[in-house]
Amino acid sequence: MIMAKVLVTGSAGFMGSWLQDELLAQGHEVVGVDNFLGGYERNVNPDCDFRKGDLRDSKVCEEAVKGVDVIYHLAAYAAEGQSVFSFDMINDINIGSSNRLLTAAINEGVPKLVFTSSMAVYGEAKPPMDETLPKKPVDPYGWGKAYFEGVLESCSNAFDLDFTIIRPHNVYGPRQNIADFSRNVVGIFMNRIMNNKAPYIYGDGEQTRAFSYVEDAIPAIARAGFEKRARNQIINVGSDEVVTVNQLAEIVLQVMGSNLKPVHVEERPNEVKHAWCTTKKAEDILTYKTNHSLREGVEKMAEWAKEVGPQEVKYNLPLQITKNAPKVWVERLL
Ligand SMILES: NC(=O)c1ccc[n+]([C@@H]2O[C@H](COP(=O)([O-])OP(=O)(O)OC[C@H]3O[C@@H](n4cnc5c(N)ncnc54)[C@H](O)[C@@H]3O)[C@@H](O)[C@H]2O)c1
Structure with a gap:
């Protein structure tokens, strides 16, 4: 694989920190951004070019995307249940930072963005939920994810930007924030x-x-940035x-x-x-396996x-x- 410069947003968080480690181990140059809203300094790998900052600040985004080949956008306040009661704050964070990051990515000419959406976009669809189902979230967190999926797809069409939308489900494991009252x-x-x-x-x-162990999910998410067959695809990632x-x-x-x-x-x-999902597409394209x-x-x-x-x-x-x-x-x- 050709080594690349990648940006991981939310790199001090749970999944972002595992992803940062995986990409560093593969030999990539990794830039990380996090504001520690839900993550921890202890999760930052010393080999990562880490910048503390809030992605709602355009300047933070513009700096972070410079010369980047692939963006893995994980930063979010991922509190689905709480979003019913704090949708104003949660979607301000999730939508605001995603919009600003995407704007900076397009202006910089970044060729690829991997976005961790969520199974929440399926709402109450009958499981196993597959990637062809219409988006029908039942909570504001899910609507925020569905919104940005749509923006990403339309911008990909208008600009020269490839994407992969990953819909992880119920990921857990070491480094997860265990102190928050509402998740996970x-x-x-x-x-x-x-x-x-x-x-x-x-x-x-x-x-x-279907609870998904982090070390099973992360290699598949890392692969999404480089696998040609993942180009402009939506892929569920997680256990069955x-x-x-x-x-x-x-x-x-x-x-x-x-x-x-x-x-x-x-x-x-x-x-x-x-709520649980099909895993076939992830197995085929991203060689996902529940180990x-x-x-x-x-x-x-x-x-x-x-x-x-x-x-x-x-x-x-x-x-x-x-x-x-x-x-x-x-x-x-x-
Ligand atoms: N863990 C799961 O089960 C799960 C399932 C589906 C989707 N996801 C998605 O995967 C991603 C990672 O989730 P996670 O479980 O690792 O959550 P997490 O809270 O551990 O990590 C998210 C990180 O983003 C950072 N962040 C939030 N807002 C920011 C901002 N404005 N600027 C900079 N940094 C910011 C937080 O400080 C945190 O470290 C999220 O987008 C989440 O919605 C997670």
């Missing part, structure tokens, strides 16, 4: 258990998901092992050696009951979480609307 479920369960508190499950826990949230809780509790029992609380508004069973992935993450230790729960972005919000969020019971 595996980390929240682990942090509650380490704080000797029972995991909360919203609703009956019979929601189904479907479990209920109740089963997930049981596995996490067992792996962490806890006798706590989950506590069921009220359902969250607009939470999709069944870790959920239990194996949870074991690796638990080992890391125990090293990091119990975290104080953070309420980084407030609930802008408390009406109909889960009581455990409003009363800060997490």
Whole structure:
């Protein structure tokens, strides 16, 4: 493979930091940008040309894209459930930074942009969700992702810019932010258990998901920047092992050696009951493979979480609307 200069946005975050490491290991020159809103300085690889900055600032984007061959755009405030109550702030961040980055990329003549969208764009479609389904999100985070997918596709047509849209689903693993009150479920369960508190499950826990271990997902996302067959494609990336949230809780509790029992609380508004995706296209084009069973992935993450230790729960972005919000969020019971 020809070595390239790549930009990873959100490189101090969970997936961005794994991606930065993967691309560096492949011999690429990696520029990283993050404002530490959801990420950590400890995730920044010393070999990465890292710049602390907010992508809503055009100047940050213009500097970051200089001479870049491929942009991997991961930066976002990825709080899907919370987006129902804080859509103003969350979409200001996600849409604002994406628009500014794309503008800078087009003006610089960057040839390729890989965007991590989300399975959230499928909304309540019947699983397994495949890439040909229409976009019908049910929450503002999903609408933000769908919006930028559309902008990217139309700009690709108008300018000389190739894209790949990756729709990851329920990625988890070491380095994930486990301190946030609203995301993501595996980390929240682990942090509650380490704080000797029972995991909360919203609703009956019979929601189904396919949780995807980060080390399985990242090589496929890295490949999307260089694989010719990924040009202007939308590709789901993630596991095909479907479990209920109740089963997930049981596995996490067992792996962490806890006798706590989950506590069921009220359902969250607009939470999709069944959501998991086809993986065939990722397997064909990006040689994606699920190498870790959920239990194996949870074991690796638990080992890391125990090293990091119990975290104080953070309420980084407030609930802008408390009406109909889960009581455990409003009363800060997490
Ligand atoms: N983790 C998942 O299960 C999952 C599933 C589907 C899609 N995604 C998408 O993948 C991407 C990465 O998700 P993640 O789980 O690693 O989240 P993350 O929060 O760990 O990483 C995102 C990073 O972006 C940074 N960031 C946010 N706004 C920024 C801004 N304006 N300027 C600069 N940096 C900014 C944050 O500080 C954070 O480090 C996101 O786009 C997310 O929407 C994640």
